[in-house]
Amino acid sequence: xxxxxxxxxxxxxxxxxxxxxxxxxxxxxxxxxxxxxxxxxxxxxxxxxxxxxxxxxxxxxxxxxxxxxxxxxxxxxxxxxxxxxxxxxxxxxxxxxxxxxxxxxxxxxxxxxxxxxxxxxxxxxxxxxxxxxxxxxxxxxxxxxxxxxxxxxxxxxxxxxxxxxxxxxxxxxxxxxxx
Numbered sequence: 001x002x003x004x005x006x007x008x009x010x011x012x013x014x015x016x017x018x019x020x021x022x023x024x025x026x027x028x029x030x031x032x033x034x035x036x037x038x039x040x041x042x043x044x045x046x047x048x049x050x051x052x053x054x055x056x057x058x059x060x061x062x063x064x065x066x067x068x069x070x071x072x073x074x075x076x077x078x079x080x081x082x083x084x085x086x087x088x089x090x091x092x093x094x095x096x097x098x099x100x101x102x103x104x105x106x107x108x109x110x111x112x113x114x115x116x117x118x119x120x121x122x123x124x125x126x127x128x129x130x131x132x133x134x135x136x137x138x139x140x141x142x143x144x145x146x147x148x149x150x151x152x153x154x155x156x157x158x159x160x161x162x163x164x165x166x167x168x169x170x171x172x173x174x175x176x177x178x179x
Contacts, residue, residue: 026159033050034048034049035050044137045061045124046126048127050126052081055086055089058089059091064119065124066123067114069111069125069126096114100166103165112139125137131160135166135169138161153167
């Protein structure tokens with residue numbers, strides 16, 4: 001079954017820190033086994049559910065890490081299968097379960113550690129539908145890249161951020177965790 005995924009790619013971290021980053025157009029692609037695939041440049045992608053069989057395609061796109069925000073209890077989540085596929089494809093894999101109903105700042109801490117770890121970019125970030133992935137990217141833009149809320153929100157919305165409560169969680173977190 002073909003699925004569409006939102007994927008967004010930003011710019012290299014050193015470029016983010018050295019100069020203002022221009023907003024980039026989000027492009028959509030169809031990739032077997034990936035839902036809502038939208039892309040921006042070359043260092044990050046945000047998407048929804050991923051089948052383990054799609055991991056080799058993620059590798060072909062040049063991603064060196066996968067950050068999975070799904071909880072093991074979610075319908076269709078195959079954390080072990082995806083982790084095994086990532087290992088077989090030689091992709092760094094992070095499982096950072098993020099609960100929409102009760103967002104936890106400790107999860108945001110783990111996400112920021114993963115996304116800023118040396119050798120983690122380009123990173124493929126995903127959840128079930130893409131909303132949590134886009135929200136965590138929004139949070140990264142606020143905390144690490146020091147983007148203002150309006151600019152970061154515009155990009156994250158294009159990537160699939162739709163939950164106002166998660167958006168507020170990210171804004172609140174950013175206000176107390178600037179780097």
